[in-house]
Amino acid sequence: MWAFFFMLFSSGQKIRPRLSQRVYSFMCDKEPLIKDAAIVVHHRRLTSEGATGFEYKDGKEFMIEIERELPRNEYIKTLIHELVHVRQDLTNNTDHTKREEEAWALEEFYSWIFND
Numbered sequence: 079m080w081a082f083f084f085m086l087f088s089s090g091q092k093i094r095p096r097l098s099q100r101v102y103s104f105m106c107d108k109e110p111l112i113k114d115a116a117i118v119v120h121h122r123r124l125t126s127e128g129a130t131g132f133e134y135k136d137g138k139e140f141m142i143e144i145e146r147e148l149p150r151n152e153y154i155k156t157l158i159h160e161l162v163h164v165r166q167d168l169t170n171n172t173d174h175t176k177r178e179e180e181a182w183a184l185e186e187f188y189s190w191i192f193n194d
Contacts, residue, residue, distance in 0.1 A: 081190060086127040094150075098157065099162075102161070105158060105161045109165045116139045118140070124145040130148055130152060132160070147185075158185045159181045163177065
């Protein structure tokens with residue numbers, strides 16, 4: 079059986095591409111629903127935005143924007159957090175407060191057990 083991964087990088091490809099792929103593979107094991115989603119990760123400066131990452135749906139594609147200059151551990155946590163939001167969108171979890179509480183808790187838990 080073939081496994082297809084739809085994790086794409088639209089910019090900043092020289093910045094942590096292997097780490098991004100490892101985090102994504104790890105998260106596919108923990109949150110299997112995201113395996114079937116088309117996800118574009120866009121690395122850019124978000125300092126003026128006041129956040130380290132964003133996730134949103136664009137048609138049938140999920141977009142993750144992530145601060146490209148995060149320290150390594152913060153990068154891992156942020157990517158995990160945004161991938162949890164992808165799963166939440168796939169399951170129609172729309173309660174903002176519950177989404178953030180779950181994503182914050184899981185980013186801590188998953189980053190703690192992430193075997194890098």
